[in-house]
Amino acid sequence: MxxxxxxxxxxGTGGHIYPAIAIxxxxxxxxxxxxxxxxxxxxxxxxxxxxxxxxxxxGLWISGIQRKQLASNMSFPxxxxxxLWRAKKIIDTFKPDVAIGTGGFASGPTLIxxxxxxxxxxxxxxxxxxxxxxxxxxxxxxxxxxxxDNLERFFPSSKIIKTGNxxxxxxxxxxxxxNESQDFFQIHVSKxxxxxxxxxxxxxxxxxxxxxxLVFFKKQDVQLxxxxxxxxxxxxxxxxxxxxxxxxxxxNRMDLAYAASDIIxxxxxxxxxxxxxxxxxxxxxxxxxxxxxxxxxxxxxxIADKHGAILLKEEDLETFPIVFETLLKDKGKQQHLSENIxxxxxxxxxxxxxxxxxxxxxx
Numbered sequence: 001m002x003x004x005x006x007x008x009x010x011x012g013t014g015g016h017i018y019p020a021i022a023i024x025x026x027x028x029x030x031x032x033x034x035x036x037x038x039x040x041x042x043x044x045x046x047x048x049x050x051x052x053x054x055x056x057x058x059g060l061w062i063s064g065i066q067r068k069q070l071a072s073n074m075s076f077p078x079x080x081x082x083x084l085w086r087a088k089k090i091i092d093t094f095k096p097d098v099a100i101g102t103g104g105f106a107s108g109p110t111l112i113x114x115x116x117x118x119x120x121x122x123x124x125x126x127x128x129x130x131x132x133x134x135x136x137x138x139x140x141x142x143x144x145x146x147x148x149d150n151l152e153r154f155f156p157s158s159k160i161i162k163t164g165n166x167x168x169x170x171x172x173x174x175x176x177x178x179n180e181s182q183d184f185f186q187i188h189v190s191k192x193x194x195x196x197x198x199x200x201x202x203x204x205x206x207x208x209x210x211x212x213x214l215v216f217f218k219k220q221d222v223q224l225x226x227x228x229x230x231x232x233x234x235x236x237x238x239x240x241x242x243x244x245x246x247x248x249x250x251x252n253r254m255d256l257a258y259a260a261s262d263i264i265x266x267x268x269x270x271x272x273x274x275x276x277x278x279x280x281x282x283x284x285x286x287x288x289x290x291x292x293x294x295x296x297x298x299x300x301x302x303i304a305d306k307h308g309a310i311l312l313k314e315e316d317l318e319t320f321p322i323v324f325e326t327l328l329k330d331k332g333k334q335q336h337l338s339e340n341i342x343x344x345x346x347x348x349x350x351x352x353x354x355x356x357x358x359x360x361x362x363x
Contacts, residue, residue, distance in 0.1 A: 003033035004361050005094055007119075009110035010102030011046030014200035015126060015271040020102040021053045022166035023124070026354040037094050039087065041106040045200065060086050062105045083109035091117055097361045098122065101137060108133045115140040120360040124353060126165045126270030128302060129295035130154050142360060145353045147270060147346070148302065163353050164346025165274035172347060174259040174279060181260035184253060185225060191244065192222045192328065195261035199288075200250065202229015203267050205314050206286055207236055214239065216321055220328060225260065227251050263327065263334070268300035276309075277345035282327060282334040283309040286317070308341035 006027055010016040024036055040046035042059035050057040060083040087109040091099075099114035101107035101123045111121050120142045125134050128148040138144055138155045145163045152160065174181075187193055194217070198206040207228050210217075217224060223244035228236040233249035240247040251257045258264075258279045266272050268287040276283050285304065287296035297313065304311035312323055327333055 003035055004031055004098075005035045005037070005096045006357075006361075007037050007039065007091070007094060007096035007099040007110070007114065008102070009039040009099070009107040010104045010124075011040040011044050011050075011106055012104035013269070014045070014049075015269040016102050016104040016107075017046050017049050018168065018271055019124060019126060019166040020100070021050070021055070022168060022350050023100060023102070023353055023357070024053075024055060025169070026166075026350045027357065030354065030358065035094075037090070037096070039090060039106050039110045041104065044104075044106075046104075046106075058086075058090055060106045060109060062109060080109065084113060087113040091119070098357055100124070100357065101134070101141075102126070103131055103134055105133065108137065111137050111141070120363065122353075122357055122360060124163075124166070125151065125155075126274070127295045128270075128298040129293040131292055143356050145356060147274060147349070161352075161356060163356075164349030165271055166350040166353060167271070167275050167278055167347070168254065169350070170255040171258060171275055171278055174255055177256055177259040181256035184256045185246065185260050187223055187225075187260055188244070192220075192262040193260050194222050194224050195257055195264045195266075196224060196226045197264065197266040197272065198227065198229050198232075199267050199269055199272070200229065202227075202232040203286075203288060204232065205288075205317065206265065206267070207232050209286075209317055209320060211236065211239070213321065214242065214245065218244070220325065222328070225251075225257055227257075263324075268296040270295075270299055273299045273303060274346070274349070277303070277341050278347055280338045280342035280345070282337040283341065284323065284327070285309050285311050286314060287311070289314055303341060303344060306340060306344060307336065308344055309337060 008020050010020040036055050038050045038055050038057035040057050041062050062079050062083040091113050099111055099119050099121045101111045114121050122143045123134050123137050123141045124145045144155050144159045145161050147165045227248045237247050239245050264281050264283045268285045285300035287300045300311045303309040
């Protein structure tokens with residue numbers, strides 16, 4: 001029997017890229033002879049991250065519609081036509097047995113052309129509120145794997161399977177990596193460690209919040225592992241010289257960062273939320289309000305409503321010192337949050353998604 005050809009498209013942010021890599025790695029375990037090809041958007045981070053993970057990727061000339069920069073949308077029809085044509089050529093050459101989309105601009109043209117060729121398609125929606133690409137693709141998709149309830153409002157209910165979001169498998173045993181993480185980050189065992197995450201590109205408001213509270217953090221006698229993001233590293237790297245503060249553009253060993261942390265301050269992208277449920281540490285979510293349909297706030301609220309995390313909106317950031325200090329000093333509250341957020345974890349998500357993919361390719 002010939003090896004399966006697996007086409008995967010998703011990107012733009014880590015929230016679309018890392019689920020795609022997790023799915024590919026699980027497929028590779030089951031079908032070691034399978035061939036993989038990723039399709040991404042040219043000049044986006046997937047063109048770097050996917051090859052680093054050991055997979056081939058081809059790029060499309062595609063970008064989304066900009067709500068605030070209307071002039072830049074003039075080229076969108078040309079980009080779409082170009083990307084559809086390029087996706088068709090990729091599919092004709094690669095001849096995939098299945099096409100998988102994890103969200104992002106490039107997955108649109110790729111899965112549209114796969115559907116037209118009669119190739120079974122599966123989309124994986126990470127958020128509680130789908131993006132425009134997946135809402136469109138859902139009409140023709142064979143299966144739709146989701147992480148939240150009540151998505152029948154957007155997708156055909158007969159196609160929906162609740163699996164959760166794929167996470168990196170190295171996160172499932174972080175409790176065994178505490179000593180390794182302390183050595184890796186050179187942190188003081190006697191101090192509480194605060195992990196600050198703003199997404200792969202960074203979050204301006206969170207970075208500004210940390211900068212404004214550096215003296216406050218020092219008074220609390222904590223140490224910071226601060227991922228400020230690619231867009232802001234040049235601006236904030238100067239604080240790396242401070243005692244008990246380390247500033248990172250990007251953290252490649254997230255398993256060790258999670259293992260080292262006592263409290264986590266994070267955006268509420270879907271992949272981050274799914275990972276943090278598995279990690280089970282006390283979390284303060286500061287969702288980005290600048291995303292489609294405010295879906296990060298909805299993601300965070302779904303956890304906070306079940307007493308699994310603290311939700312702090314950007315408009316309420318002046319209360320951060322009180323919120324943080326209260327949590328830091330209340331060990332019972334920390335334990336309560338940890339226990340509740342763990343109950344919301346779906347650690348078998350990657351396996352469950354690949355089970356569905358396996359059904360499609362064996363048909």
